[in-house]
Amino acid sequence: MNISQQREAARPRARGTERSVARRAELITIGRKLFADTSYDALSMDDIARQAHVAKGLIYYYFQSKRGYYLAIIEDSVADLVTFAASGLELEPMDRVHRTIDSYLRYAEHNQAAFRAIVSGGVGFDAEVHSIRDGVREAIVATLAEGAYGRTDIAPLARMGLLAWVCSVEGATLDWIDRPELPRDTMRELLVKTLGGAMRAIEELDPAYKTPDPARRGD
Incomplete structure (x- = not known):
């Protein structure tokens, strides 16, 4: 069993x-x-x-x-993050993106061992922890797509562009919690600006996916 x-x-x-x-x-x-x-x-x-x-x-x-x-604990704590990321529909798109990234960083900061387990794979090669990680990734990609493009059913190129950004955020966040030299607000703004770069690259390759104005300006 x-x-x-x-x-x-x-x-x-x-x-x-x-x-x-x-x-x-x-x-x-x-x-x-x-x-x-x-x-x-x-x-x-x-x-x-x-x-x-x-x-x-x-x-x-x-x-x-x-x-x-342990898995029940990780699932429960990650559920809070995913639920929070999926909420806030009343916010402006980029405000929602800012809040999602901030909540992600807060989770990593206050649940460091669990975050490392999720991102790094957990106990050995743990398929269930990988599944939890993949679920978080998809939830964040969906939140970003909804905020940027007004829908979650985006083309493979757009999805891959956002997923690549999420994966890079995982690595950067791991380093940040090990060496917290940047304040969380600065880290959040850095990630928001790199997201703008990812969105502009998506638009360049597929003009159907317009970059939201704040991200286009790098604001």
Whole structure:
């Protein structure tokens, strides 16, 4: 049984009562704090149980394994980022882009171990962590496309241009959290301006995808 099947098997009993649902959510909240700046390998199940002030068996009951617990924590914290990125429809397009990039940087800054795991692949070659990473990438590409072009169903060239920018942001953000020499506001503005460059390159290759005026000016 793989980890997805294990988690699915655990969910029905975890959802049996409101109390168990709340307890599971509480354990995830605790785990987010524990793993925010500590890598997966650095914490044993005994460490987790001791710091969370719970019996180790309770974590196994809800999540089946340490890895299951860790993946549930990453999924939960990333869901906040994706939900936030997809909101703000009332904002002007470039304001929404600024907010999305800022929220991405805030997530990386405050969840460094989880961010490194997602971007770098997690525990060894972890297909599920890669899937989470790909989901974040696609959510951000969709947000950028909606803001820049008014739709998410964009042509392959435009999608690849935005995806290439997102992948470059991952690498730059990894370096930034390791060497936080730039204030977050400066880092955000730098990324916004490089996004403008990516959009202008997309327009040059496919004139149907016009660069929004603020990005065209580099504002």
